Amino acid sequence: MEKMMKTANILDVIAKVLFIISIVALCILLAANIAVVFVPEDMIENGAVKYTLSSGHSLIIADGFDPDLSKAEITAFLLSASVMAAVELIMLAVGTKVFRKILVPMKQGKPFESGTSDKIKKFGHFVLIFSIVGNFISSIINVVTVHLLNTADMFNSADLGFVISLDGVIAAIIVYLISYIFRYGEELQKQADETL
Amino acid sequence: MAIILRLDRVMADRKMSLNELSEKVGIANVNLSKIKTGKVSAIRFSTLEAICEALDCQPGDILEYRKDN
Numbered sequence: 001m002e003k004m005m006k007t008a009n010i011l012d013v014i015a016k017v018l019f020i021i022s023i024v025a026l027c028i029l030l031a032a033n034i035a036v037v038f039v040p041e042d043m044i045e046n047g048a049v050k051y052t053l054s055s056g057h058s059l060i061i062a063d064g065f066d067p068d069l070s071k072a073e074i075t076a077f078l079l080s081a082s083v084m085a086a087v088e089l090i091m092l093a094v095g096t097k098v099f100r101k102i103l104v105p106m107k108q109g110k111p112f113e114s115g116t117s118d119k120i121k122k123f124g125h126f127v128l129i130f131s132i133v134g135n136f137i138s139s140i141i142n143v144v145t146v147h148l149l150n151t152a153d154m155f156n157s158a159d160l161g162f163v164i165s166l167d168g169v170i171a172a173i174i175v176y177l178i179s180y181i182f183r184y185g186e187e188l189q190k191q192a193d194e195t196l
Numbered sequence: 197m198a199i200i201l202r203l204d205r206v207m208a209d210r211k212m213s214l215n216e217l218s219e220k221v222g223i224a225n226v227n228l229s230k231i232k233t234g235k236v237s238a239i240r241f242s243t244l245e246a247i248c249e250a251l252d253c254q255p256g257d258i259l260e261y262r263k264d265n
Contacts, residue, residue, distance in 0.1 A: 195238040196227050 001109050008106035015103070019096040026089045029082050036078045044071050049078075084141045091130050098123045112189035117182040124175035131168020200260045201234045203247070210251050220250040 036049070043049055048063040065074050102120055105113035207217060214232065218225045223243065230236050231247075244255055251258075 191237060194236050195240060196223065196231055196236050196243050 004111065005107055005109050008103045012100055012103045012107060015096040015100045019093055019100070022089045022093040022096065026086060026093070029086055029089065033079060033082045036075055036082075044074060049074065080141045084138055087137050088134060091126075091134065095123075095126050095130065098126050112182065112185040114186055114190070117179045117186055120175060120179035120182055124172050124179060127168060127175055128172035131165040131172065134168075135165055198262055198264050200262055201231055201236075201239075201258060202260050203228075203232045203258050206251050206253050206257050207232070210253075212251065217247070217250055221246040 043051060048060055048065065051059040053059060065077070069077075098119070102116065102123060105111055105116050207214070214225060214228055218228050221228065221243070223231075223246070231239065231243075244258070247258060248255060
């Protein structure tokens with residue numbers, strides 16, 4: 001029991017750190033997006049978004065674009081890439097929050113407390129949604145970006161037919177099965193508590 | 197449930213309070229109250245033995261079977 005409590009505590013700290021990182025990254029991403037929208041035309045040079053510091057040094061914000069691309073096209077690309085990253089970060093934040101709720105009874109040494117199985121099932125829903133929606137959004141944004149940039153080479157590589165992550169589905173099924181094990185555990189715990 | 201606990205009746209016969217029985221049996225007052233009001237789904241032999249010893253009775257005096265209609 002002590003080992004479980006210790007492990008749950010460690011996992012909780014990791015999940016908390018991940019949650020904070022995802023929120024901070026999301027804030028940075030939002031700030032970067034706002035900055036990109038208002039970036040002056042002269043900051044875009046040879047397919048790179050550069051910011052010249054007062055010391056004369058250049059700070060490269062984004063690089064590797066086709067030199068022929070306009071500011072609008074680069075902005076559109078950066079924005080759609082940011083939306084994709086934001087969705088992933090939001091899902092990571094939600095996932096860690098749901099996961100931390102599962103750890104609460106385990107930290108207290110009561111893994112079969114009433115409601116734990118429902119929380120695990122909720123986490124299973126999240127894993128399933130993440131595996132489907134994550135890939136779907138990635139493929140949509142990929143296609144949208146390519147259309148916006150209108151580059152034939154990239155268009156050929158873009159495909160709207162998204163692939164469901166099989167790993168994610170298997171993980172979700174395993175989580176669902178674990179939730180049923182926990183439901184049985186809750187039932188046994190209830191019986192044990194009612195036995196005097 | 198078909199099994200009815202008659203601890204209250206036996207306690208009344210022996211004129212024993214809940215606190216007194218709790219001390220003798222070594223079970224918390226709250227838990228003994230649950231047994232008394234029939235709010236438990238199972239009872240251990242060791243608990244039953246301790247109660248029978250404290251009240252000087254048989255398990256049959258505490259437990260009663262009544263057919264469900």
